[in-house]
Amino acid sequence: MLKIENLHARIGAKEILKGLSLEVKPGEVHAIMGPNGAGKSTLGNVLAGRPGYEVTQGSVTFDGKNLLELEPEARAAAGVFLAFQYPVEIPGVNNTYFLRAALNAQHKVRGEQELDSMQFLKLVREKVKAMGMTPELLNRAVNEGFSGGEKKRNEVLQMALLEPRLAILDETDSGLDIDALKQVAAGVNALRAPQRAFLVITHYQRLLDYIVPDFVHVLADGRIVESGDAQLARELEAHGYAWVRERESAEASA
Amino acid sequence: MSSQPEELQAALSRRYGAGFVTDIETDSLPPGLNEDTIHALSARKEEPEWMTEWRLAAYRHWLTMRQPNWAHIKLRPIDFQAISYYAAPKNKPKSLDEVDPKLLETYDKLGVPLHERAKLAGVAVDAVFDSVSVATTAREQLAKVGVIFCSMSEAVREHGELVRKYLGSVVPQGDNFFAALNSAVFSDGSFVFIPKGVRCPMELSTYFRINAGHTGQFERTLIIAEEDAVVSYLEGCTAPMRDDNQLHAAVVELVALERASIKYSTVQNWYPGDENGKGGIYNFVTKRGECRGDDSRITWTQVETGSAITWKYPSCVLRGDRSVGEFHSVALTHHYQQADTGTKMVHIGRDTKSKIVSKGISAGKSQNSYRGLVKVEKGAEGARNHTRCDSILIGKQCGSHTFPYMEIKNPTAIVEHEATTSKISDDQMFYCRSRGISEEDAVSLIVDGFCKQVFRELPMEFAVEAKKLLEVSLEGAIG
Ligand SMILES: Nc1ncnc2c1ncn2[C@@H]1O[C@H](COP(=O)(O)OP(=O)(O)OP(=O)(O)O)[C@@H](O)[C@H]1O
Numbered sequence: 258m259l260k261i262e263n264l265h266a267r268i269g270a271k272e273i274l275k276g277l278s279l280e281v282k283p284g285e286v287h288a289i290m291g292p293n294g295a296g297k298s299t300l301g302n303v304l305a306g307r308p309g310y311e312v313t314q315g316s317v318t319f320d321g322k323n324l325l326e327l328e329p330e331a332r333a334a335a336g337v338f339l340a341f342q343y344p345v346e347i348p349g350v351n352n353t354y355f356l357r358a359a360l361n362a363q364h365k366v367r368g369e370q371e372l373d374s375m376q377f378l379k380l381v382r383e384k385v386k387a388m389g390m391t392p393e394l395l396n397r398a399v400n401e402g403f404s405g406g407e408k409k410r411n412e413v414l415q416m417a418l419l420e421p422r423l424a425i426l427d428e429t430d431s432g433l434d435i436d437a438l439k440q441v442a443a444g445v446n447a448l449r450a451p452q453r454a455f456l457v458i459t460h461y462q463r464l465l466d467y468i469v470p471d472f473v474h475v476l477a478d479g480r481i482v483e484s485g486d487a488q489l490a491r492e493l494e495a496h497g498y499a500w501v502r503e504r505e506s507a508e509a510s511a
Numbered sequence: 512m513s514s515q516p517e518e519l520q521a522a523l524s525r526r527y528g529a530g531f532v533t534d535i536e537t538d539s540l541p542p543g544l545n546e547d548t549i550h551a552l553s554a555r556k557e558e559p560e561w562m563t564e565w566r567l568a569a570y571r572h573w574l575t576m577r578q579p580n581w582a583h584i585k586l587r588p589i590d591f592q593a594i595s596y597y598a599a600p601k602n603k604p605k606s607l608d609e610v611d612p613k614l615l616e617t618y619d620k621l622g623v624p625l626h627e628r629a630k631l632a633g634v635a636v637d638a639v640f641d642s643v644s645v646a647t648t649a650r651e652q653l654a655k656v657g658v659i660f661c662s663m664s665e666a667v668r669e670h671g672e673l674v675r676k677y678l679g680s681v682v683p684q685g686d687n688f689f690a691a692l693n694s695a696v697f698s699d700g701s702f703v704f705i706p707k708g709v710r711c712p713m714e715l716s717t718y719f720r721i722n723a724g725h726t727g728q729f730e731r732t733l734i735i736a737e738e739d740a741v742v743s744y745l746e747g748c749t750a751p752m753r754d755d756n757q758l759h760a761a762v763v764e765l766v767a768l769e770r771a772s773i774k775y776s777t778v779q780n781w782y783p784g785d786e787n788g789k790g791g792i793y794n795f796v797t798k799r800g801e802c803r804g805d806d807s808r809i810t811w812t813q814v815e816t817g818s819a820i821t822w823k824y825p826s827c828v829l830r831g832d833r834s835v836g837e838f839h840s841v842a843l844t845h846h847y848q849q850a851d852t853g854t855k856m857v858h859i860g861r862d863t864k865s866k867i868v869s870k871g872i873s874a875g876k877s878q879n880s881y882r883g884l885v886k887v888e889k890g891a892e893g894a895r896n897h898t899r900c901d902s903i904l905i906g907k908q909c910g911s912h913t914f915p916y917m918e919i920k921n922p923t924a925i926v927e928h929e930a931t932t933s934k935i936s937d938d939q940m941f942y943c944r945s946r947g948i949s950e951e952d953a954v955s956l957i958v959d960g961f962c963k964q965v966f967r968e969l970p971m972e973f974a975v976e977a978k979k980l981l982e983v984s985l986e987g988a989i990g
């Protein structure tokens with residue numbers, strides 16, 4: 258479904274991704290861990306098409322198509338979703354209105370039926386309930402004055418509504434209280450499906466207790482330096498990233 | 512990726528849906544302005560002598576005045592002798608049934624159906640075409656409760672006493688250069704009188720349309736709300752696309768007596784000129800309301816997207832104790848448009864309050880200025896003002912300016928001013944786009960959110976219209 262090969266990307270003169278390769282198949286959950294500044298968010302941004310990044314080498318295909326040549330809105334319509342590490346406030350724009358605009362824009366591109374406001378309201382209320390969110394957040398402006406945790410839940414609500422094929426969650430767990438963490442994880446698990454894949458960026462093993470990944474990767478200095486199963490995350494939690502580096506250098510000198 | 516800020520300016524193209532010309536026979540005065548013009552105009556309108564004299568006095572005053580020179584506006588000199596001061600469709604209708612079908616069609620096309628079948632629900636409309644009012648709807652229904660809603664020309668003839676009492680009582684003939692000119696040559700406009708204790712049963716609205724070329728439109732509107740009366744009034748404006756600049760110099764006067772409330776909303780979409788700055792309306796307007804009675808209230812709400820040049824400061828004179836003045840404004844400029852708009856709040860009575868919310872949106876190579884004066888007179892104990900001015904810039908070649916002036920002569924006054932200038936951030940754009948929303952829709956969405964506070968003040972149907980208007984006006988703002 259998603260195939261990243263030898264991806265190099267930079268912002269200005271600074272190279273951040275330095276030959277990253279990763280393959281994700283439908284139905285899989287991949288966790289991405291790694292030290293601060295390693296390039297995790299950059300990867301999410303490049304996949305979602307954020308302006309300002311320059312891909313200098315490598316390729317990204319999504320369902321066999323070159324993802325990199327699509328505009329961000331086209332990627333969204335194709336099924337790529339990024340839950341932002343820092344969700345953006347849009348003052349004055351009603352959250353429900355925004356969500357409907359987004360869903361209908363995607364439906365339109367895909368030639369699917371657009372939802373009228375009654376149909377949409379029904380749908381969004383169901384999702385809000387399932388997420389354990391306060392419905393009041395629907396009547397507020399997009400992320401404006403939301404607490405950190407509320408913003409993150411709002412991202413997951415958007416994911417639940419837009420039903421993407423590939424969801425990239427960038428530290429969606431950070432800033433959540435324990436109950437919210439469980440609800441967010443439940444929201445993600447409810448969406449797990451044979452045709453849908455997840456890239457879960459996180460710093461904490463705790464999230465992976467609830468969302469059990471098929472693969473765990475360590476991203477350091479712009480590359481995937483270690484891959485394994487859920488066990489790898491537990492070892493990282495115990496030993497820290499220094500342990501990966503030591504193993505790397507040990508392998509290199511062997 | 513195409514949303515790089517440097518590229519926001521590319522491919523500016525704009526659709527101006529109201530830019531067509533109606534092919535209709537007109538009766539017009541030849542270009543030129545002198546006392547004979549005024550006599551001829553007054554005669555055409557079958558005015559009483561006092562009216563003619565009033566005009567002449569204004570004209571003589573105007574001759575002594577000079578066109579103002581504004582810092583932030585670039586203006587080609589206006590040749591007042593090259594303008595025709597009167598243009599009207601030749602066949603003057605006696606009733607709505609007699610209105611030329613071409614005219615009805617024009618208003619249909621503009622989304623303001625006048626005929627009985629398609630009329631906007633709950634709204635009475637006065638349609639002004641060039642210099643004359645061609646139709647006023649729902650008059651009988653309004654007359655039942657004693658509300659007078661008719662064209663200014665008709666009011667001068669039929670309700671002379673009322674007009675004479677109030678005309679020029681808020682904006683004196685010699686108030687400023689353009690107000691003096693208007694007082695001399697005003698053509699038509701609306702007259703509204705809401706008697707004591709009456710809450711006007713429907714929205715009143717006037718639709719101004721400039722059609723003829725080389726013609727000025729000098730609208731004059733007068734709204735009087737007697738004690739405890741309540742009225743909401745809305746004006747809309749459009750003009751064909753023409754290469755030359757046309758002049759629109761209006762005067763609007765509002766009078767609110769004890770406990771009366773007047774809400775005046777404008778959706779202004781005069782032709783702004785093309786993307787190279789050619790053509791467009793010069794919109795020089797004096798709008799002022801006086802809260803004459805205690806506990807009265809006047810609210811101005813405006814959405815300004817049109818005109819090549821806008822110079823306009825709807826103001827409130829808060830004479831009555833505890834009276835309240837409000838000004839809510841959205842001004843959008845694109846291409847080479849220039850807008851200098853704002854308000855004046857003059858606190859005279861005790862415990863008077865005013866509130867100003869101004870939202871400026873600049874795109875293309877346009878210049879958008881807010882200019883506002885808050886004046887607190889000596890006797891205005893406990894006066895309060897809150898001003899909030901936000902501007903948003905789309906692209907790098909436009910400008911936004913804020914000029915707040917304050918004159919406070921009473922130490923108990925509390926005057927607050929907040930101002931922000933921002934850009935549509937790349938983060939907001941990317942956030943919307945990553946959810947599937949196109950660049951153009953994202954801009955409208957963000958701008959709409961930015962204007963929410965003001966749109967909330969508009970009557971429902973017009974809020975929807977205003978929103979659409981902004982969308983159309985912003986077309987091509989992002990390349
Ligand atoms: N706009 C930018 N200009 C310059 N450097 C940038 C920019 N954006 C990111 N970087 C740098 O790129 C590197 C990778 O950043 P990125 O946000 O991808 O890290 P991360 O792995 O997500 O870190 P964290 O765990 O702290 O979220 C960092 O060193 C960061 O400072």
Ligand SMILES: [Mg+2]
Binds near residue numbers: 297298299342427428
């Ligand atoms: Mg990050």
